[in-house]
Amino acid sequence: MNISGNTILITGGGSGIGRALAEALHAKGNKVIIAGRREALLDEVTAANPGMASMLLDIQDKADIEAFARQAVERFPALNAVIQNAGIMKPENVPAVDNLAIAEETITTNLLGPIRLTTALLPHFLKQPSATILTVSSGLAFVPLAATPTYSATKAAIHSWSIGLREQLKNTSVGVIEIAPPYVQTELMGAHQAVDPAAMPLADFIAEVMTILESGETREVIVERCKPLRFAEANGTFAQVFAGLNAQHR
Numbered sequence: 001m002n003i004s005g006n007t008i009l010i011t012g013g014g015s016g017i018g019r020a021l022a023e024a025l026h027a028k029g030n031k032v033i034i035a036g037r038r039e040a041l042l043d044e045v046t047a048a049n050p051g052m053a054s055m056l057l058d059i060q061d062k063a064d065i066e067a068f069a070r071q072a073v074e075r076f077p078a079l080n081a082v083i084q085n086a087g088i089m090k091p092e093n094v095p096a097v098d099n100l101a102i103a104e105e106t107i108t109t110n111l112l113g114p115i116r117l118t119t120a121l122l123p124h125f126l127k128q129p130s131a132t133i134l135t136v137s138s139g140l141a142f143v144p145l146a147a148t149p150t151y152s153a154t155k156a157a158i159h160s161w162s163i164g165l166r167e168q169l170k171n172t173s174v175g176v177i178e179i180a181p182p183y184v185q186t187e188l189m190g191a192h193q194a195v196d197p198a199a200m201p202l203a204d205f206i207a208e209v210m211t212i213l214e215s216g217e218t219r220e221v222i223v224e225r226c227k228p229l230r231f232a233e234a235n236g237t238f239a240q241v242f243a244g245l246n247a248q249h250r
Helices: 016-027 039-048 062-075 100-125 149-168 191-195 202-214 224-230 238-248
Strands: 007-011 031-036 053-056 081-084 131-136 174-179
Touching: 007 016, 007 100, 016 031, 016 039, 016 202, 031 039, 031 062, 039 053, 053 062, 062 100, 081 100, 100 131, 100 149, 131 149, 149 174, 224 238
Parallel strands: 007 031, 007 081, 031 053, 081 131, 131 174
Antiparallel strands: none
16 A cells, blocks of 8 residues: 555544554545534544545444445545444443443444445446455454453454455456554543553554555554554463453553
8 A cells, every 4th residue: 555645435434543544644645534423523534634535424323334335436436445443432330230231332333334334435446447355353363351351242243254355356457454552542432542552652653654654554454553463363372361460551
């Protein structure tokens, strides 16, 4: 993926990692379109970044995704990249049997949403000289957080899906790059996370991601803070990393 000269759609672009990536890529000379459900947040971001565009998208709504994809291609015919960043992360108390609604919402948002949007955009991407699908998984795809079992499972599924999609598209003009964040200072799990000293500062995470993308990485963007999780199984440290992670977030 070239780091500039693209037309990039970023879901969940109104806050957190999505907004930070949007601003970093916008600064590199890309046309950036942010998408999300909260219009006020989208307007705030575009006002602060002249030239950036926004579109409303309900990633949980299959019909809305299909209509959104048609409109996005019509408005931005040069669209050649999507960052599937929209996601939710909520704790579940499985023994109390009160988790099913959260589980279903999480699967719809984190897994079905990216699959549906990619499917809707792919015919257009395949016509481009070069296009990129960037998925956002998590370090928890490799070592799960017990308090958020469905979130961890959806991110493991996104990792597996990215591998399969990359293989199926290997002889086309469309590349697939997976970004796996560690625990980052955003409000994904609430305001406390944004100031948690145990989390990676958002600016540091974005800077490292941009450096890796600029290096020409074509498969996985794994920052140093995420490597203990990503390679725990291969390194034979899964049990220790799992225990430490879940003790920290109890």
